[in-house]
Amino acid sequence: LLGQFDDEDEAAEDGGTEEIKETMSFSSLTHSKGRKASCVDWKPSDKLALAVSCVEPHSFEERVEAGGQARPGSVLVWHFTDPINPQYVLEAPVDVHSFAFNPERSDIIAGGLADGRIVIWDTRDIGEEIMAYQIRRSKGGEGAGAVGPPVCRPKQLSEAAMSHVLPVTDVKWLGPVSVSRGGEVAKAESCDFFATTSADGRVLFWPTELTKNPKTKLMEWAPSHECKMTRGEVAGILQAISLDFIDLDAGKSTFWATGMAGEVAQCDFKMREDDETVPMDASRMVSHFHEGPVRSLERSPFFPDVALSVGNWTFKLFAEGSRMPIFSAPTSDVYLSVGAFSPTRPGVVYIAKSSGEIDVWDFTSKSDKPVQTVRVCSGDIGCIRFWPRPEEKKEQLLAVGDAAGVLHVMELPRSLRRATNGEKAQMEGFLRRETDRVKDVDGRLEGREAQIEAAAEAERNKKPPRARAGPQTIRPWVTDGSTEAEIDAMTIKPDKEPPVVITLSRPYSEFGRPCNFGDADALDLFDSSRCEVRPKKEQLEFEVMTHLDTGVQAVPTVGEMEVQATPGPPKPMVTQTEPRLMDPEEAKAHMVNGGELATFLLRIQDDMEHMLLENSVFNYYEDELELLGQFDDEDEAAEDGGTE
Secondary structure, X not given: OOOOOOHHHHHHHOOOOOOOEEEEEEOOOOOOOOOEEEEEEEOOOOOOEEEEEEEOOOOHHHHHHOOOOOOOEEEEEEEOOEOOOOOEEEEEOOOEEEEEEOOOOOOEEEEEEOOOOEEEEEHHHHHHHHHHHHHHHHHOOOOOOOOOOOEEOOOEEOOHHHOOOOOEEEEEEOOOEEEOOOOOEEEOOOXXXXXXXXXXXXXXXXXXXXXXXXXXXXXXXXXXXXXXXXXXXXXXXXXXEEEEEOOHHHOOOEEEEEEOOOEEEEEEOOOOOOOOOOOEEOEEEEEEOOOOOEEEEEEOOOOOOEEEEEEOOEEEEEEOOOOOXXXXXXXXXXXXXXXXXXXXXXXXXXXXXXXXXXXXEEXXXXXXXXXXXXXXXXXXXXXXXXXXXXHHOOOOEEEEEEOOOOEEEEEOOHHHHOOOOOHHHHHHHHHHHHHHHHHHHHHHHHHHHHHHHHHHHHHHHHOOOOOOOOOOOOOOXXXXXXXXXXXXXXXXXXXXXXXXXXXXXXXXXXXXXXOOOOOOOHHHHOOOOOOOOOOOOOOOOOOOOOOOOOXXXXXXXXXXXXXXXXXXXXXXXXXXXXXXXXOHHHHHHHHHHOOHHHHHHHHHHHHHHHHHHOOOOOEEOHHHHOOOOOOOHHHHHHHOOOOO
């Protein structure tokens, strides 16, 4: 009861409104015009100072491709006393994609550049210039605006050979710890280490001071430790975008990371005894539940084992040690840019959108839609950041950088900055219920898969394979335009090779992960050395067929990296081949445990062999799809407009 407040006092304190409002905006015609805000951070030692980096307005993918091109960059440090002119400028040889103030020494700033190099600025070198410039601006007078703000040049700039090979996407200070070679974490007296990551899939750990090279005996600035990240069960590196570390003060070496292809990875940068790879693979558990780049990742300040990820049209909550998200937000109608937990309310998150709006979600109130939406600008929002020490400020401020290079400062009402009684316990209960729900769904799914497998096994034991359709005769191959060598290569030779080889590949719904699809027509992709028939432009008459993930077509040969250009089932006159084949042992396991699909393939194997020996092309659709349970006659007739 003592912690409650009445609505009248609250409304009076907030000026009669409970909406988020903009208190100040910063923009520079010289440094930010025609650029977009890439990263924003508050200056820890000054409640009224914050900084933003503005880069060329290219997408993340375009910036990765143009990573080697030189573009002069800068970080603008603004102060509330002057919204027109920056207090000072941090200069860089190329665009600064990410930077961060040292939380203990705000005159030290670490940054990551577009060419993969790392930079450190020390503003103590221009302290007198900053003071003189502020005095000159406060007094005004002739020539006060003619001189630009002080410029701080890099104190340290990493060598390209020791840096990332692609643009640096995130920079994080590690706190009062040190990281040695091998990933050993030790407590330190001050914050002198930070980590960087990039789309090259590596995480580099940097000290702020020079160290002696044990081989050359020379002083150099180099990372003390390095690790790489992979995509888990999917081959390839994790093209990292964001990372966040988990309780390094307690000696842990774990961290979160997100990737370009929808990955959310839980990693450990400490080298294991059995790890002989250099650099070591830090990925321990990789989730693939986002579609497209996951541009934002942040841990909850109240629940350190919970992380918020934002990518494309949705955001999700992950728990440490769990592969599946414990909460997935409904799909948005616009792209989501970035997200952040409230620093003072356990159940509130803020999600910025490409439409220039910010959604406020309160999980203690509702989880199906935001409780409030506020428009900040008309363009895309590129970054947001709360004041890192809310207990030191009566008001709560949120910095927002947009696609026009404008830095907005939003003030939150009391209802969004002051936690309600028992809110942390309510949020903890919500997370627990969502975790139990995910476990229950997984358990029922496993039970359903076991039932399907048992039914398929019973079906296989019940029905014998279908008899051959007739005597086997090898007929000559008929084609138009193929050479004798091509015909010979494509003709089945039962005395030299097995007439039937069954291979399994991912269904179409999962093709986007192992391979890329284009929009080219099948005719444009025709190659007589890999296709047994030439596709035709004319419209072919055949029954309207339901689009399925599973279709079977018998062909004399299978190309290793071919795909059918048009999604859906195999079509007459067009070859359906597998883009990525399983190894024999894995295929055998799937044949044994594949349920209806295994039954389906085994039942049609004899017919496939017979047709191949006759050099015929055929498709299986409705005759055998009853085994797969895809559709019944009534549904098919309804879908086809009620006509047969």
